[in-house]
Amino acid sequence: MNNLTTFQEKTLKVVKEASRARPVTAKRLAFIINLKENPGKEGANMRSIIHALRVKGYPICANGKGYYYAQTSTELSEYIVSLGTRIMKVEEAVKGLQKSFDKVRSVRCANQEQITRLF
Numbered sequence: 495m496n497n498l499t500t501f502q503e504k505t506l507k508v509v510k511e512a513s514r515a516r517p518v519t520a521k522r523l524a525f526i527i528n529l530k531e532n533p534g535k536e537g538a539n540m541r542s543i544i545h546a547l548r549v550k551g552y553p554i555c556a557n558g559k560g561y562y563y564a565q566t567s568t569e570l571s572e573y574i575v576s577l578g579t580r581i582m583k584v585e586e587a588v589k590g591l592q593k594s595f596d597k598v599r600s601v602r603c604a605n606q607e608q609i610t611r612l613f
Contacts, residue, residue: 497550498547498550499543499546501527501529501543502543502546502547502550504526504527504528505523505527505540505543505544505547506547506552508523508526508527509523509544509547509552509554509561509562509563510563511563512560512561512562512563513562513563513565514555514557514562514564514565514569516562517556517557517559517560517561517562518560518561518562519559519560519561520540520541520560520561522560523540523560523561524539524540529543544556544561553570555569555570555573556573
């Protein structure tokens, strides 16, 4: 395992043992790897660790029950499609929110031009 933080190494070791049928919850994972740096924020910190591992190419998937390491290309493909669908839904929400600027008090937003350029 190269260029991984200690938390990433520990997380990867645990998630590799999990399967689609028996995923590991974020709460359990945070407990196992001793993630206590921000009590009450374990979920957000765990998502950051999982995200970093995915960016590095580890096939970590998730379902409503927790995280698991993809065992087959089908599992991974299905999860990638699921993420793509979520991306489209978030983009729809962003576009809807952009339309709502006239419904909120007008205060010059430093990021408004940047937001407009993104979409």
